[in-house]
Amino acid sequence: MPLCCRSARDGRRRVVTAGHVVRTAQTRPSSSMASLWSKISAALPRDEEQLPLRFSDKVEASVVEMLRRSRRLLYNDDDDDAAAGRMLSAQIVLDVSWERLNAGTWRHVDKEWRRVYSYGCLFKAAALCRHGPSADQVLQAVRTCDMGLLMGAAIMDDILQVVVGILQGEVRRSTELEKEGGGAEVKRKKMECPRVPVIREEAAVPRVKCPSLESFSANYLLPLKPVVLEGTIEHWPALNRRPWSLEYLRDVAGCRTVPVEVGSRYTDEEWSQTLLTLNDFIDRHVVKEEGAEGPGYLAQHQLFDQIPELKEDIRLPDYCCLGEGDEDDITVNAWFGPGGTVSPLHQDPQQNFLAQVVGSKYIRLYSPEDTDKLYPHPSPLLHNTSQVEVENPDAGRFPEFAGAPYAECVLRPGDVLFIPVRHWHYVRSLELSFSVSFWWS
Numbered sequence: 001m002p003l004c005c006r007s008a009r010d011g012r013r014r015v016v017t018a019g020h021v022v023r024t025a026q027t028r029p030s031s032s033m034a035s036l037w038s039k040i041s042a043a044l045p046r047d048e049e050q051l052p053l054r055f056s057d058k059v060e061a062s063v064v065e066m067l068r069r070s071r072r073l074l075y076n077d078d079d080d081d082a083a084a085g086r087m088l089s090a091q092i093v094l095d096v097s098w099e100r101l102n103a104g105t106w107r108h109v110d111k112e113w114r115r116v117y118s119y120g121c122l123f124k125a126a127a128l129c130r131h132g133p134s135a136d137q138v139l140q141a142v143r144t145c146d147m148g149l150l151m152g153a154a155i156m157d158d159i160l161q162v163v164v165g166i167l168q169g170e171v172r173r174s175t176e177l178e179k180e181g182g183g184a185e186v187k188r189k190k191m192e193c194p195r196v197p198v199i200r201e202e203a204a205v206p207r208v209k210c211p212s213l214e215s216f217s218a219n220y221l222l223p224l225k226p227v228v229l230e231g232t233i234e235h236w237p238a239l240n241r242r243p244w245s246l247e248y249l250r251d252v253a254g255c256r257t258v259p260v261e262v263g264s265r266y267t268d269e270e271w272s273q274t275l276l277t278l279n280d281f282i283d284r285h286v287v288k289e290e291g292a293e294g295p296g297y298l299a300q301h302q303l304f305d306q307i308p309e310l311k312e313d314i315r316l317p318d319y320c321c322l323g324e325g326d327e328d329d330i331t332v333n334a335w336f337g338p339g340g341t342v343s344p345l346h347q348d349p350q351q352n353f354l355a356q357v358v359g360s361k362y363i364r365l366y367s368p369e370d371t372d373k374l375y376p377h378p379s380p381l382l383h384n385t386s387q388v389e390v391e392n393p394d395a396g397r398f399p400e401f402a403g404a405p406y407a408e409c410v411l412r413p414g415d416v417l418f419i420p421v422r423h424w425h426y427v428r429s430l431e432l433s434f435s436v437s438f439w440w441s
Helices: 036-043 061-074 080-101 111-129 135-151 159-180 213-221 246-253 278-286 318-322 368-374
Strands: 002-004 015-017 207-209 227-230 257-262 272-277 296-301 331-337 342-346 351-358 361-366 407-411 416-419 424-429 433-440
Touching (some): 036 111, 036 159, 061 080, 061 111, 080 111, 111 159, 135 159, 135 272, 213 227, 213 318, 257 278, 272 278, 361 368, 368 424
Parallel strands (some): 207 227
Antiparallel strands (some): 002 015, 227 416, 257 272, 257 296, 296 331, 342 424, 361 407
């Protein structure tokens, strides 16, 4: 069933396909897996009365009653009827709330139904892990928690984040044991030297090394002038102590489910979005063999809220303090994919710091003063996106585009590009790339 994902690119509805009933081959549980439930139960409220289930009248009484049944079964003694009932009642909650999440565009989904969905994910993950789960069941529980984190709303002090952290610890231990036994094959990406575009001197975005806050504000922020900041993120663990290799990303987050764009550009008709584990995304779209699947991009996703371990590897740029909002108002997104991924020429409603961690990107910028020469889409859904293919423009359809002045740069690891609010920008990965963007006002 198609689903509108909340991490959609501005102006374009994202479509995700995901199901909840997953049947996998069952493998024998290890002794570590057998003790998993004790760790999860220790993170849950002590008894039924301490697990809150309060909803507005927007949620039907029958749904609330099913949630209460799920809660009751969660704290019941273990018997065959209770075990079957736990999974069934959780699945009913998920199916009903899933329909509500798909009833219209994401912005119109009521938060109460997102909370219902999160509770359904919690009850299902608990049901999967109750009786010495197999490795496949644990992975299914991880996926269930991720679906709640992606599509639901926070409940019980973000209990899904706590539970998935426990589950992920078990998965890592199992993976390490498998590696020690020689059972895991690591696929490696053959690194090729990218063809770097020649940057015209007169069009090059200026580069400045570690400007003071006052200098950055006076020379770039206030006049809204793009600039590449050098030497400002060298202290990030992602660039030194814990470098973001494919192997590191697999170890930290390989079993986690993330939204992936499939297609060359989000403006293409065949573009879509799917849900994959990070391991599957790397295998299918990054370390891909002859005849593998087409372009894939983990784009504009709040990965660091979903996986706090990766958030520990980055830092907010100091220059964000010059904004009017506080730290909670800053949106941090991940952009991870192979060479050739493209973000079409578009503009954003906030200031943007684009930090390059892995690989390199070619970026071209246009002033909002030249918007008329950039031919924005007439559709309200894509009004912030140009119709022009920047590096292969159709001069017949878009004759004024060639006359629009632009600045350009190649962003390399350690560089941070300041993209002023409303400035149009086009981005193409020259090789395997991981970038982090910070939107702020």
